[in-house]
Amino acid sequence: xxxxxxxxQLLERCRLASADASDVVxxxxxxxxxxxxxxxxxxxxxxxxxxxxxxxxxxxLDDFGWRAMTTAVSDLAAMGVRPVGVVVAVVAPILDxxxxxxxxxxxxxxxLNAPVIGGDxxxxxxxxVTVTAIGDDDGRGVLRRNGARPGDTLFxxxxxxxxxxxxxxxRSGGDEAATLAHRRxxxxxxxxxxxxxxxxxxxxxxxxGLSLDLDRLARASGxxxxxxxxxxAAGATLEDALGGGDDYELIIATPQPHELEAAFxxxxxxxxxxxxxxxxxxxxxxxxxxxxxLRGWRH
Amino acid sequence: xxxxxxxxQLLERCRLASADASDVVxxxxxxxxxxxxxxxxxxxxxxxxxxxxxxxxxxxLDDFGWRAMTTAVSDLAAMGVRPVGVVVAVVAPILDxxxxxxxxxxxxxxxLNAPVIGGDxxxxxxxxVTVTAIGDDDGRGVLRRNGARPGDTLFxxxxxxxxxxxxxxxRSGGDEAATLAHRRxxxxxxxxxxxxxxxxxxxxxxxxGLSLDLDRLARASGxxxxxxxxxxAAGATLEDALGGGDDYELIIATPQPHELEAAFxxxxxxxxxxxxxxxxxxxxxxxxxxxxxLRGWRH
Numbered sequence: 001x002x003x004x005x006x007x008x009q010l011l012e013r014c015r016l017a018s019a020d021a022s023d024v025v026x027x028x029x030x031x032x033x034x035x036x037x038x039x040x041x042x043x044x045x046x047x048x049x050x051x052x053x054x055x056x057x058x059x060x061l062d063d064f065g066w067r068a069m070t071t072a073v074s075d076l077a078a079m080g081v082r083p084v085g086v087v088v089a090v091v092a093p094i095l096d097x098x099x100x101x102x103x104x105x106x107x108x109x110x111x112l113n114a115p116v117i118g119g120d121x122x123x124x125x126x127x128x129v130t131v132t133a134i135g136d137d138d139g140r141g142v143l144r145r146n147g148a149r150p151g152d153t154l155f156x157x158x159x160x161x162x163x164x165x166x167x168x169x170x171r172s173g174g175d176e177a178a179t180l181a182h183r184r185x186x187x188x189x190x191x192x193x194x195x196x197x198x199x200x201x202x203x204x205x206x207x208x209g210l211s212l213d214l215d216r217l218a219r220a221s222g223x224x225x226x227x228x229x230x231x232x233a234a235g236a237t238l239e240d241a242l243g244g245g246d247d248y249e250l251i252i253a254t255p256q257p258h259e260l261e262a263a264f265x266x267x268x269x270x271x272x273x274x275x276x277x278x279x280x281x282x283x284x285x286x287x288x289x290x291x292x293x294l295r296g297w298r299h
Numbered sequence: 300x301x302x303x304x305x306x307x308q309l310l311e312r313c314r315l316a317s318a319d320a321s322d323v324v325x326x327x328x329x330x331x332x333x334x335x336x337x338x339x340x341x342x343x344x345x346x347x348x349x350x351x352x353x354x355x356x357x358x359x360l361d362d363f364g365w366r367a368m369t370t371a372v373s374d375l376a377a378m379g380v381r382p383v384g385v386v387v388a389v390v391a392p393i394l395d396x397x398x399x400x401x402x403x404x405x406x407x408x409x410x411l412n413a414p415v416i417g418g419d420x421x422x423x424x425x426x427x428v429t430v431t432a433i434g435d436d437d438g439r440g441v442l443r444r445n446g447a448r449p450g451d452t453l454f455x456x457x458x459x460x461x462x463x464x465x466x467x468x469x470r471s472g473g474d475e476a477a478t479l480a481h482r483r484x485x486x487x488x489x490x491x492x493x494x495x496x497x498x499x500x501x502x503x504x505x506x507x508g509l510s511l512d513l514d515r516l517a518r519a520s521g522x523x524x525x526x527x528x529x530x531x532a533a534g535a536t537l538e539d540a541l542g543g544g545d546d547y548e549l550i551i552a553t554p555q556p557h558e559l560e561a562a563f564x565x566x567x568x569x570x571x572x573x574x575x576x577x578x579x580x581x582x583x584x585x586x587x588x589x590x591x592x593l594r595g596w597r598h
Binding site for chain 1: 303324325328329330331332333334335336339340341342343344346347348350351352374377380384386387388389390402414416418419421422423424425427429431432433434438440441443444445504516519
């Protein structure tokens, strides 16, 4: 297919998919996209590169597109805001395969309620996808990672290590269902907003592994960390849970644990899981009283 | 230098550089950035790849960073809005050279009044920079490319082909000043807002060459194009002016040419240059009555 025609077809698919997004004033096809917001704009950018964040020899282009979307939109979840759209820039060695990549991008866009409102396609030697997620705080503010205080209870939104299990299943030819948490991770958007509205003090996602992301939250907040227990996904090890990365569950600190649980129930989210508390000594990092190893995914 | 330290140092530079940006509520360092807008959000994304948009064997990393910024922010100029910030994702083969790339990014950010409010740094086999520019229409609307009507006068904001001349100078070892239009192109932000406020009907930038970008504006608007003359930059050929690309001047259509000129004078911009008019026959593409060749830069 003619390259211009291939890109035109993509534009048309993005246009159709976002046709009913009422805040989108100008979508794909002009110099820039325009969105009407009700509050402040929240912006996050992430790049995934073949061979770094995924191995396209082992996984498919549509999964690669999905993961690029989740990675960026998860950062909006971690601020407690809703997405209003994404812009997507693709470096593609083969334009003929763009449609497959966009199958994953558009499936995630539908799932996340984050329409593709603009983009760029460039030829280059290796596949990479950059997604900028645009969110709206609806005037209700955002939840930063620097607000945790000593005594706050720490939660995660789900068991950890599932993505690491999925990656092993993919590499060993395991069954389809087992690979899903790695191939099609989910951003915890509803949980993020429930946490913001339920009085939490700090939040971040744990896409780089619980141990590393918790360390960042603790540093930003100037608190220590005392974990009691870590919820481990089926088939995962403690090592997977602490350092596996790519899980996209949220880490939440709150001075009001019961209100957080109530807010999650109200929003019909899975109950948040208590893992420990923030402490006064900013150098403390413990799990069950023993030192918590600092490991995780540094790109 | 330790890689984490290198990235931390960049974050600190971005933080310092945007410290006085009063709309920026949350800058670099959290999961996402937050900006307070007075109107609608305008978003554009562009990727530049080594070997595709620039040859790093012939030019420097700081120029590469500058050009990535101009490419993205020019799209805001082309909508007639002001930037409030950018997020920058870099794929870097060598993290040690990130500081040089960011010299160019931050110099452009200062020049464009577009602070770096977030980003991502990823290791990868080849240099590429993706910039998402975030703009604010201040409630005054945007200027799209689809609004030109038959009879509208067409303008450009400056002579064309300067970037092509600069590229030749760079390749032949020409003097520093001659290479500037290629290495450090400018986004026409003031001109873009003057056009919006001066009653223009359509606008786009001509980063891909006058001929190709004018064709896009004409198709989007359903009009034909009759050019009388094309302003050619010093040292450039007509070919450079029509198809050279990378010039980032704006193409403007307006039913009120005198008001546009007055708005430019009011805003202390260089006077816009008349090049022709939009016509009724949507298939017309002429220059001085002869067919206008369709050439330009398709990535």
